[in-house]
Amino acid sequence: MPTDIKLRAEIRRYDPAVDAQPRYETYEVAGQDNWRVLDVIRSIYEHQAGDLAYQFACRVGRCGTCGVKVNGVPVLACQERCKPEMRIEPLTPFPVLRDLVVDRSEVEARYEQHALAPQRATAYAGGPEAIEPQLAEALCHMNSCLACMVCVSGCPAVAERAFDGPAFILKLRHMAKHPADTGTRLAQAVDAGMLECFGCDLCTQLCPADLSPAQAIREFRREIILGGSATHD
Amino acid sequence: MTNVALPRNTTRQAEAMLYGGVARRLHQVSGVVIIVFVLVHVIVQAVWHVPMFASAKAAAPWLQALQEQNWVHAILFFCIAFHTFYGLKLFAGELGYSFHYKTAFWAIVGVSALFGLREVLRYAGI
Numbered sequence: 001m002p003t004d005i006k007l008r009a010e011i012r013r014y015d016p017a018v019d020a021q022p023r024y025e026t027y028e029v030a031g032q033d034n035w036r037v038l039d040v041i042r043s044i045y046e047h048q049a050g051d052l053a054y055q056f057a058c059r060v061g062r063c064g065t066c067g068v069k070v071n072g073v074p075v076l077a078c079q080e081r082c083k084p085e086m087r088i089e090p091l092t093p094f095p096v097l098r099d100l101v102v103d104r105s106e107v108e109a110r111y112e113q114h115a116l117a118p119q120r121a122t123a124y125a126g127g128p129e130a131i132e133p134q135l136a137e138a139l140c141h142m143n144s145c146l147a148c149m150v151c152v153s154g155c156p157a158v159a160e161r162a163f164d165g166p167a168f169i170l171k172l173r174h175m176a177k178h179p180a181d182t183g184t185r186l187a188q189a190v191d192a193g194m195l196e197c198f199g200c201d202l203c204t205q206l207c208p209a210d211l212s213p214a215q216a217i218r219e220f221r222r223e224i225i226l227g228g229s230a231t232h233d
Numbered sequence: 234m235t236n237v238a239l240p241r242n243t244t245r246q247a248e249a250m251l252y253g254g255v256a257r258r259l260h261q262v263s264g265v266v267i268i269v270f271v272l273v274h275v276i277v278q279a280v281w282h283v284p285m286f287a288s289a290k291a292a293a294p295w296l297q298a299l300q301e302q303n304w305v306h307a308i309l310f311f312c313i314a315f316h317t318f319y320g321l322k323l324f325a326g327e328l329g330y331s332f333h334y335k336t337a338f339w340a341i342v343g344v345s346a347l348f349g350l351r352e353v354l355r356y357a358g359i
Contacts, residue, residue: 034243036243070246070247071247071248072247073246073247073249073251075244075246075247076244079243079244080243080244080245080246080247081243081244081245083247083248086247154251156254156257198253198257199323199326199327200253200254200256200257200334201252201253201334202251202252202253202254204253204334205246205249205251205252205253205334205335206246206251208244212331214326214331214334215331218326218327218329218331219329221326221327221329222327222328222329225327225328226328226329
């Protein structure tokens with residue numbers, strides 16, 4: 001049975017149109033110990049700060065829109081269990097539109113730039129294409145990336161170096177493994193800063209979809225060192 | 234890799250240890266410790282063995298005592314072992330071998346701690 005608890009949430013508030021500097025506002029919330037972080041944010045919005053900007057859609061960890069930092073760790077707000085003391089901030093390093101909402105236009109531009117659809121040698125003939133079941137399963141799993149940017153926000157290489165982030169490399173690896181794709185995905189991954197990755201696996205630990213962008217990076221790097229083709233993994 | 238099962242259990246990521254972050258920081262710190270040790274070791278050897286530095290040797294009698302502290306050796310051996318094994322793990326990753334981040338972290342810390350412990354026991358005569 002859930003227990004009633006008192007929660008204290010410190011939220012980073014910032015409206016670039018009005019505020020010169022971001023500020024932290026503290027809210028006391030009467031909640032239950034099985035609440036998610038999103039429940040706390042919604043409660044604050046409904047009862048204490050009607051002007052709080054935040055984002056969510058599915059509430060079941062599938063849409064990837066509610067990513068925030070809780071006590072410095074990027075999480076999906078709808079999945080992360082609430083804590084008695086929380087500091088809630090927008091995902092870094094993205095520009096803040098307002099409060100907990102970040103501007104994803106650069107993210108969308110990067111996805112578009114990488115042309116993440118199979119680049120075919122011949123025109124698509126229509127209809128399903130034969131594909132090995134094991135590879136199909138791997139591709140389906142890789143395709144379950146939510147694009148929530150939790151891995152990008154947690155990646156130390158993104159913070160310190162010219163690296164687009166693990167999520168983009170994962171999508172490039174997905175395309176590289178696709179049997180119909182003839183694109184130069186390895187070169188794209190290198191251009192996206194893949195070689196800057198520290199190999200720390202933080203992205204794997206943080207990924208809400210249980211994916212391993214770090215493994216995708218390792219597979220690309222093995223290709224650089226030992227050669228080989230993605231579709232033969 | 235396994236398929237995602239819905240609904241997922243709630244996560245407690247903000248409370249968990251971030252293994253990759255800790256491992257990376259330890260790798261950096263252990264590297265610095267090794268570099269500092271090598272530099273200090275060269276200077277100390279010079280002070281001890283080069284007649285020109287005899288006055289410096291006389292002025293720093295604590296150098297000998299410091300050199301014989303078991304915790305200094307334990308930290309040094311832990312750092313050397315951790316830096317080596319974590320570096321090898323990263324190199325293996327470049328060749329396509331992957332280890333679960335949590336298992337790898339505790340295995341490397343555990344083995345490195347054994348090297349440090351060995352120094353403590355050696356000084357204790359065990």
